[in-house]
Amino acid sequence: MAPVAREAELTDPAILMAPKPAAPHANSALRDAVVVMRRELRSYFLSPIAYVFGALFLAAQLYFTVAYAGVIDHGRPANLSVFFGLLPTVFLLFLPGLSMRLWAEERKLGTIELLMTFPVRPGSLIFGKFFAALGYLALLLLLTIGLPWTLDVAGDLDWKPVVGGYLASLLLAGSYLSVGMFFSSLTRDQIVAMLTSLVALALFVAPVTPRGVVIMEQAGLPTLAVQFLRGISPFEYFQSISRGVLDIGDLVFYAAFCGFFLHLNAMILRGRRERG
Amino acid sequence: MSFDGLKRALQITLHLGLLLAVLSMTVFLARRHGPRIDLTTEGLYSLTDSTQRVLERLDERLHIEAFFSPDEALGSGFQESRRTLRFVLDEYRQQGRGRVTVQYFDPSDEAVRKRAERIGLRSERIQDLEGTTLSSKEIWQGFRLLYGGKKQKVVPFVGFDRRPAMYEAALTPLIKALTVTDRPRIGVIAWLGPAPAPGPNTPRSQREGPSAYDRVLNMEEVTDRYELVGLDISEGQHVPQDIQTLILIRPLRLSDRQKYVIDQFLMRGGKLAVFADTADVSLGSARRMLVSEQRYDAKDAKLSFQEQLASYGIAVSDEVVFDGLSNQVPFAFSVVAPVNGQLQRSMARADYPYWFQPTAVDWASQARQFATDSEGRVDEARADIYRGTLKPGVTEEALQAFMSPALFWPCPVEVAEDVPDGVDAEVLMRTSPRSASHNPVRLTDLNPVADLDNPRVSYEAFQRRTMSYLDGERELARQFGLMVRAEGRFPSYFEGRQIPQRPREEAAGETAEASDPLDEPVGGDPLAGGDEDPIGPDPDAAAGTTEAPAADEPAPIFVARPGARLIVIGDSDFIRDDLVSGAYQQLGGPVSTIGRLFFVNLLDWLAEDRDLFDLRVKHFADRQQRYVTDVGMNANSARRLEEQKDSRVFWVRFLNIALPPLLLIGFGVGLGVMRRIKKQNFLLTLSR
Structure with a gap:
């Protein structure tokens, strides 16, 4: 637990008097997270918006890959590099829309107060919501499996980089979602949450694109700052995994990136819980 | 803000700062020392065994200085290539286990730029497309490799490529060259003078000069690692003992003594490469084609060089071969055609089947296609035969060892019908099954634009002619060998034959014979006399020569010692200076792009240096999508x-x-x- 929160717990009578949450046991925290995740996932599939969102996401991604970039064509090599190359941009447009509701909706509907009274640690809540959103996205990505299957039938696809590509996509989606969740926890307005996370994610993607670099430098950002932003951009680490090279360093980066933003998220929630 | 609030803000800031620092350090360490797993089946992103072997043998520190324009200055396409290049360099650093360091420099800084220029690097202008904007940019992308602080190699500019193997192929040979201490000596005998000739009417074989192959012989990639020694065996002297590898480029008018010298070189366990060429064809001005007589044997020779090679297990044909399906090199010729009502001269390019590059296609997999007649009917029985008989255009060994160059007017080279016991011979390169050969080599057959006034008509006639040859072969699709290797215990061609003497000894002998009539053979067959010298052994003479060699003449060896290997290639044009340099293009000739590489690879193969073998070609599986199966070759079925x-x-x-x-x-x-x-x-x- 973070030192600030621990100190507040020790000194704030309201917290001391409150019923103790479940023992900070790893198993129970995990169980709680799984419960939250299942609840969230169920809510996705009971909402028509999730289907519309999912169908739009799939249609956009597959249209750009298949029709626009012409990945399926006689004589063309069977690989999914274009599919994975487009995914970060499509994620950028769609994922803020998915993550905006995660906390902002709870706050708007007033259910967050109820949620906070549950004997569940904020970490379990956050992980539950995070993995539910990731699970939903994994399902959407699973629905694109027809594309590699087609390429395999028509041209002997090398599956191992494809598996790597899907793994990279999930990691990238996870990093985008963690940023989106953090901004969703800051406001009760979903549109504000979406726009702020969109801008933040665009800032992460910009230093990896030449045009973005030009714009940033024209805006007076020093080269060192641009390079720093590039170094912390999830997009930068997406490239090698998506082409089939699994670098432990890249995996550690994604874990650290997601962990950092989820930790910020937890700090916000704890602060809110402390303030009642 | 209250003190508590300030304290809390400070605590949070400190907490986040520490967290960021720990996470950054973890990521940094994981990226620097963490393992990397290449998931691709072909290992596209892994360094080859060749590079790993070369790096393992580094005795001193290798420092790579990379002078790169900033990545941000590049468009996304080039950025991807640059990322691949950085990735490859990072792999070198990791595999080098502390002996390889990489340092990046940004030449946009004036001081760095001056230093790069001083080292010998250069920038290049590239056309970069970003979105819909095409811009011209000056880009630096060169290296300096410093080995042990003493030796260095400079790559002024390395082109952009998304395939890591291409960068590896550029870097590893240089590293290998830096680490070489002893260069093996290789003997070279080239029978041609310099080309191209200024006059169109001089066949190349009649030109005089040191060599028409100086470019490949003097390449840095060659001279860095091998010492090439020009040999002269015209006086019948033996190949020096310290030379274990001999290259014969376009052997011409060989005397029997020269054949013996070559035979004995092989017998003592030498490695011999022969660039044989039956057709001496070249282009003169205005695409005029010149064909001159190509003779392997000197006029007064009693023995045949082709027979000699056949005795080792390799048959070289007198014909010229062409291929209707392998990758053909286009032939350029000028045509006059009406443009906007006015006649204008322009260049046309047509496929020319006498210039082709054998491909690694497994032709057996297309057996049905070759068993399909013009009506689209498939002869299944024939297809079954083809599945068993058709072979890949380039074998895996050849692909790995040499790479396949484009050949120009090649001649068939096959495994001989009677391969001697103890010799292993194999065809490494073949034509496609849509090939034919013909003899004699006639100018009218070879020239696609024989009639310069009507080039199109001429070309159509040429096509009809080649089709008629192919139709002659149509009954059974046939492939022709183009390169054969043989290894093992070769028998000497001169076993049981008279050992030819050196020209001066012969001359001395003749003088002696003339002066001493007692040495005249007695009781000879008068019918066998005349000008005809009998080809074949004269047991007494052979025995006599074998028993009493000249003072400095080593005793003949009749069975090859271990290590002997022979390779015969049915063409020598692809390593010619003018083809390699591209100068021949001005006359309408082709350009040999892989000729140089082939030559270096051949030297490695002969020297049994396997260090760079794995670097040659990474095996790229055929992953092309196919939604229909190609059957039939007529226009209707193509449209359907x-x-x-x-x-x-x-x-x-x-x-x-x-x-x-x-x-x-x-x-x-x-x-x-x-x-x-x-x-x-x-x-x-x-x-x-």
């Missing part, structure tokens, strides 16, 4: 095939785009209906 392909591609695309969203929506609708039914049932239960 095209329509079928378009239709299938359309539907496959449509299903791939539409099906997943529809499935999701369908699932949602189904779930909603089920829930509604459940709800209604529940309400019904309540109301009861």
Whole structure:
């Protein structure tokens, strides 16, 4: 637990008097997270918006890959590099829309107060919501499996980089979602949450694109700052995994990136819980 | 802000700062020391065994200085290539285990730029497309490799490529060259003078000069690692003992003594490469084609060089071969055609089957295609035969060892019918099954634009002529060998034959014979006399020569010692200076792009240096999508095939785009209906 929160717990009578949450046991925290995740996932599939969102996401991604970039064509090599190359941009447009509701909706509907009274640690809540959103996205990505299957039938696809590509996509989606969740926890307005996370994610993607670099430098950002932003951009680490090279360093980066933003998220929630 | 608030803000800032520092350090360490797993089946992103072997043998520190323009200055396409290059350099650093360091410099800084120029690097202008904007940029992308602080190699500019293997192929040979201490000596005998000749009427074989192959012989890649020694065996002297590898380029008018010298070189365990060429063809001005007589044997020679090679297990044909299916090199010629009502001269390019590059296609897999007649009917029995007889155009060994160059007017080279015991011979390179050979080599056969006034008509006639040759072979699709290797215990061609003497000894002998009539053979067959010298052994003479060699003449060896290997290639044009340099293009000739590389690889093969073998070609599986199977070759079936392909591609695309969203929506609708039914049932239960 973070030192600030621990100190507040020790000194704030309201917290001391409150019923103790479940023992900070790893198993129970995990169980709680799984419960939250299942609840969230169920809510996705009971909402028509999730289907519309999912169908739009799939249609956009597959249209750009298949029709626009012409990945399926006689004589063309069977690989999914274009599919994975487009995914970060499509994620950028769609994922803020998915993550905006995660906390902002709870706050708007007033259910967050109820949620906070549950004997569940904020970490379990956050992980539950995070993995539910990731699970939903994994399902959407699973629905694109027809594309590699087609390429395999028509041209002997090398599956191992494809598996790597899907793994990279999930990691990238996870990093985008963690940023989106953090901004969703800051406001009760979903549109504000979406726009702020969109801008933040665009800032992460910009230093990896030449045009973005030009714009940033024209805006007076020093080269060192641009390079720093590039170094912390999830997009930068997406490239090698998506082409089939699994670098432990890249995996550690994604874990650290997601962990950092989820930790910020937890700090916000704890602060809110402390303030009642 | 209150003190508590300030304290809290400070605590949070400190907490986040520490967290960021720990996470950054973890990521940094993981990226620097963490393992990397290449998931691709072909190992596209792994360094080859060649590079790993070379790096393992580094005795001193290798420092790579990379002078790169900033990545941000590049468009996304080039950025991807640059990322690949950095990735490759990082692999070198990791595999070097502390002996390889990489340092990056940005030449946009004036001081760095001056230093780069001083070292010998240069920038290049590239056309960069970003979105719809095309811009010209000056880009630096060069290296300096410093080995042990003493030796260095400079790559002024390395081109952009998305395939890591290409960067590896550029770097590893340089590193290997830096680490070489002893260069093996290789003997070279080239029978041609310099080319191209200024006059169009001089056949190349009649030109005099040191060599027409100086470019490949003097390449840095060659001289860095091998010491090439020009040999002269015209006086019948033996190849020096310290030379274990001998290259014969376009052997011409060989005397029997020279054949003996070559034989004995092989017998003592030498490695011999022969660039044989039956057809001496070249282009003169205005695309005039010149054909001159190519003779392997000197006029007064009694023995045949082709027979000699056949005795080792390799048969070299007198014919010229052409290929209707392998990658053909186009022939350029000028045509006069009406443009906007006016006659204008322009260049036309036509496929020319006498210039072709054998490909690694496994022709057996296309057996049905070759068993299909012009009506589109497939002869299944014939297809079955083809499946058993057709072979890949380039064998895996050849691909790995040499790479396949384009050949120009090559001659067939096959494994001989009678391969001697103890010799292993194999064809490494073949034509496609749509090939034919013919003899004699006639100018009219070879020139696609023989009639310069009517080049199109001439070209059509040429096509008809080649088709008629192919139709002659159509009964049974046939492949021709183009390169054969043989290894083992070769028998000497001169076993049981008279050992030829050196020219001066011969001359001395003749003088002696002339002065001493007692040495004249007695009781000879008068019918066998005259000018005809009998070819074949004269047992007494052979025995006599073998028993009493000249003072400095080593005793003949009749069975090859271990290590002997022979390779014969049915062409020598592809390593000619003018083809390698591209100068021949001005006369309408081809350019040999892989000739240089082939030559270096050949030297490695002969020297049994396997260090760079794995670097040659990474095996790229054929992963091309096929939505229709190519059968039949006539226009109707081609059109039908095209329509079928378009239709299938359309539907496959449509299903791939539409099906997943529809499935999701369908699932949602189904779930909603089920829930509604459940709800209604529940309400019904309540109301009861």
